[in-house]
Amino acid sequence: MTSSMISSLKNRYYGVSDEEVLDKKQGFNTFNGVFLPSLLSIFGVIMYLRLGSIIGSVGLIGTCSIIIFSSAITFITGLSISATATNSEVGIGGAYYMVSRAFGVEIGSAIGIALYTAQVIGLAFYIEGFSESVHFLFPSVNHQLLEGGTLVVLAVITMVSANAALRVQLVIFLFIIASLVSVFTGSLQQIPPIDIDTIKTQLTYWGAFALFFPAVTGIEAGFSLSGNLKSAKKSLPLGTISAVVTGMVVYLVLCWYLWKMIPDEILLTDSMVLLNFSRYKSLVILGIWGATLSSAIGSFLGAPRTLQALSNDEIGPKIFRKTYGKFNEPRNAVAFTFFIACICVYFGNINLIAPVLSMFFLISYGMLNLASGIESFLGNPSWRPTFSTPWYISFSGAFLCFFAMLMIDAGSTFVALFIIIVVYCMTKRRKMSKEWEDIQQGTLLFFARFAIYRLANQRSSVRAWRPNFLVFSRSPTHRSFMIQLASSITNNKGFMTIASLLSSESSDYDRAHKMEDLIREFLNKKKVQSLVEVECVDTVVDGMKKIVTSYGLGPIAPNTIVMGLSNKEEGLNTIVDLIVHTCKLDKNVMIIKETEEGQPKAKKNKKESLHSIDIWWDDVHRKNNELMLVLAHMMRDNNVWDGYTVNIKCLVPNEVAREQRIEYFTNFFAESRLDVNSKILVVSDEQINNCNTIPMFCSTSGFLFVGISPPSKETSHKEYLQYLKKLINSVSQIPQVAFVLNNAEIDLDKIFA
Secondary structure (H helix, E strand, C coil): CCHHHHHHHHHHHCCCCHHHHHHHCCCECHHHHHHHHHHHHHCCHHHHHCHHHHHHHHHHHHHHHHHHHHHHHHHHHHHHHHHHHCCCCCCCCCHHHHHHHHHCHHHHHHHHHHHHHHHHHHHHHHHHHHHHHHHHHCCCCCHHHHHHHHHHHHHHHHHHCHHHHHHHHHHHHHHHHHHHHHHHCCCHHHCCCCCHHHCCCCCCHHHHHHHHHHHHCCHHHHHCCHHHECCHHHHHHHHHHHHHHHHHHHHHHHHHHHHHHCCHHHHHHCCCHHHHHCCCHHHHHHHHHHHHHHHHHHHHHHHHHHHHHHHHCCCCCHHHHCCECCCCECHHHHHHHHHHHHHHHHHCCHHHHHHHHHHHHHHHHHHHHHHHHHHHHHCCCCCCCCCCCCHHHHHHHHHHHHHHHHHHCHHHHHHHHHHHHHHHHHHHHCCCCCCCCCCHHHHHHHHHHHHHHHHHCCCCCHHHCCCEEEEECCCCCCCHHHHHHHHHHHCCCCEEEEEEEEECCCCCHHHHHHHHHHHHHHHHHHCCCCEEEEEEECCHHHHHHHHHHHCCCHHHCCCEEEEECCCCHHHHHHHHHHHHHHHHCCCEEEEEECCHHHCCCCCCCCCCCCCEEEEECCCCCHHHHHHHHHHHHHHHCCHHHCCCEEEEEEEECCHHHHHHHHHHHHHHHHHHCCCEEEEEEECCHHHHCCHHHHHHHHCCCCEEEEECCCCCCCCCHHHHHHHHHHHHHHCCCCCCEEEEECCCCCCHHHHHC
């Protein structure tokens, strides 16, 4: 395979077509594709129209802390994005593309929609800023017509060519530099007198933060064009970090200068203080218009591409996938963005939009940092960014984002999180399958590794005992009740593995995979949580012994072997062999006898007990009683068996023994907090140890637990087989029976302490 073919396959794996790769060679560089649009968005509405009121409200120290805090969030987010961008191919959609490939399509869709919403609201925000400045100079201009006309012009520019839009931004950048020079050479004498009665209400600290934060979200404009960059891995880190640092330094210097030169009452009153204070007002006007329009262009470039990426991943309508022109402009997405922006502009204003915009950007940045932090923390072999960001840096960025959201408006924070959860659940229900892998499996493996090693270094705790079933089933339909019974006991409490054996003479890997898929399909249909193990073996007995001996992982190896009862001689011989082998390994055994007509029935109401789960008390082998009590208790916790009562049935030789046994059980159940009934029956001495008495007292049992005597060294295979046959025959009239043998070293009686 040639290098070009490998490159082509790699591009397609990451969702980048060969045509897009060719276009990237003619794409944007670091300066005009990342640094310039990011910096122009930073030098926007807030700097020219609201920085003065923020300084007047919270003072120099407060404003500087807001600038540093906001810039720190954006700076850390830039580091996290840079790490993500340099770890894999970056496609169209910028931040959404990165999050969706890290977190998966479900979480990615929620964050992608939040990002798109933030970008559209940002577009309206910048248009409002432009309109406010024009209306200040020309009060007779119709406010709504100006906003609508501006949106139309910007939409046409971005539809025709993103490259042309970025070329316009270079001229705007020069205007902004000139306007700043004009401000720093201005004079207080040029500001008109103020009316004390017009001084505005001062902002709180977090109100000022919410108003200011959109000023530092300009990096969105940069990495939204990631799919159109010549080299995203190089341009995104360099351009983003440079823009954030440059913006922070300029804001801090400008803040100090305005605080030093202009009184607080003027800063609070005059929203156009930078214009009035400057030496050359025309330059500041050009700067204001250029900054607001360039920021709007940045949003107009980014938002449609985020929408396009969502549509490419089948989250949005297909119509927004279509592109036009040399640089693949998503004109349909631009048109839709224009329509939504018109609605936002019509109903909003700067002071209303800014806090909402801050919340959307903060939650987006928080999730971006969280994604990068988790990847770095897990240390998956696939995480090899050329621009590495320590996990604790990314996590601190996520914490700062969510902390700021809570401080701004705790209610809105929970609403935003709720919306993301709703979108996530809706996407999850669609069961979308994508070619890329996400971070979920790596996260689960990390915590599983941590937990397994911790468990391996601790002594077994009786109070933490859980059933870990290894269930042998030829096929899921053959032993469906046994599988569902085992699931009823282990559901949300223990582990279960379905093991199926294929004879090596008639099996191959393809057949084994098909059998595994068949079992998984059955489990999903029945909503049963279980692992699946399919093995090719020479003989069934040897295969079962091999799995019982070797299957498992350290402390979570199976502790109970579950199999179905066979009516054939060969099957009973296999059961005896497996019981003997299992006893040597100190594992429990549960053999299930089932009939089709014996399926459990759901209770009709809470007070009704349809059937009983009976435990045949074994005075000789008390360890069996302990295990049967635990299994019956866990079994009844499941909804299927919730209407059943648990009864212990015990035989005694006389009335005195009966009274003593009743007193013992009453105290035992009270101390152990068990909802169990006891039925003590008086029989002759000959009947006490005779298994044929079982059907006399358990004929109405919905389910019956019966203990099995363990095989002794002196007992031959034939003798134990005869004992097992006799026990099985004694309960032939009872539909469903579990034969239980407790071989574990652990003392389960401590569970009831």
